[in-house]
Amino acid sequence: MHEEHFHMTAPLILVNLKTYKEGMGNRAHQIATAAQLVARESGAVIGIAPGYIDLHPICHHFAIPVYAQHVDGYEPGARTGHMPVEAIKLAGAAGSLVNHSERRLTLAEIELAVRGIQTQKLSSVVCTNNDITSAAAAALGPDYVAIEPPELIGSGVSVAKANPEIIRRSVAAVRAINPKVKILTGAGIQSGECVKIAIDLGTDGVLLASSVVKAPDPVVILRDLVSKL
Numbered sequence: 001m002h003e004e005h006f007h008m009t010a011p012l013i014l015v016n017l018k019t020y021k022e023g024m025g026n027r028a029h030q031i032a033t034a035a036q037l038v039a040r041e042s043g044a045v046i047g048i049a050p051g052y053i054d055l056h057p058i059c060h061h062f063a064i065p066v067y068a069q070h071v072d073g074y075e076p077g078a079r080t081g082h083m084p085v086e087a088i089k090l091a092g093a094a095g096s097l098v099n100h101s102e103r104r105l106t107l108a109e110i111e112l113a114v115r116g117i118q119t120q121k122l123s124s125v126v127c128t129n130n131d132i133t134s135a136a137a138a139a140l141g142p143d144y145v146a147i148e149p150p151e152l153i154g155s156g157v158s159v160a161k162a163n164p165e166i167i168r169r170s171v172a173a174v175r176a177i178n179p180k181v182k183i184l185t186g187a188g189i190q191s192g193e194c195v196k197i198a199i200d201l202g203t204d205g206v207l208l209a210s211s212v213v214k215a216p217d218p219v220v221i222l223r224d225l226v227s228k229l
């Protein structure tokens, strides 16, 4: 999956399973099955970011981009409880989120993780909370910056509708620093309309979680999310 993913220009719908009970084990496989089905029938690029335990089996059973939720930039070696980039690559991951709002890192750690991901030729998605941190993240040259206002995460209120200004400002800030960096936005994304607003504001896709992970039938939500692409 790696090569196609790097060269893709289509918008990315990236579903983070977080540590929701509804996103673990069999349910992670159910969401991956739904993502693959909807991606195939729509032509959209739908990736998922499962927990580490589910990363390897999902990478090997599904032809969708699979991301780790976090990675450490350290070299493999005498460290305990860390996740080297080499480990997620061996598991088959396409890349990793870095600095998610629920897994914040120091600036030095973000830089180390982005370099490690680049060295392994995987895809990096650096999460940010506003336009200023988006500009700082863009200076590190990741594949994606994902702007998510923390107060809207998991709220059911869509950033695309509640705060389109922060998306606009972040797109401008990232483009001014490095126009090659792609942009995702997230927090409360739940429908095709949210995705359309995000794309129309100049982003390259969305990062979302609860609306898909907690849905009784993830296929229904995923079909709606890609309906206006």
Ligand SMILES: O=C[C@H](O)COP(=O)(O)O
Pocket: 016, 148, 152, 153, 154, 155, 156, 186, 187, 188, 189, 207, 208, 209, 210, 211
């Ligand atoms: O990683 C995903 C984001 O934190 C958004 O979460 P949410 O879609 O539940 O608001």
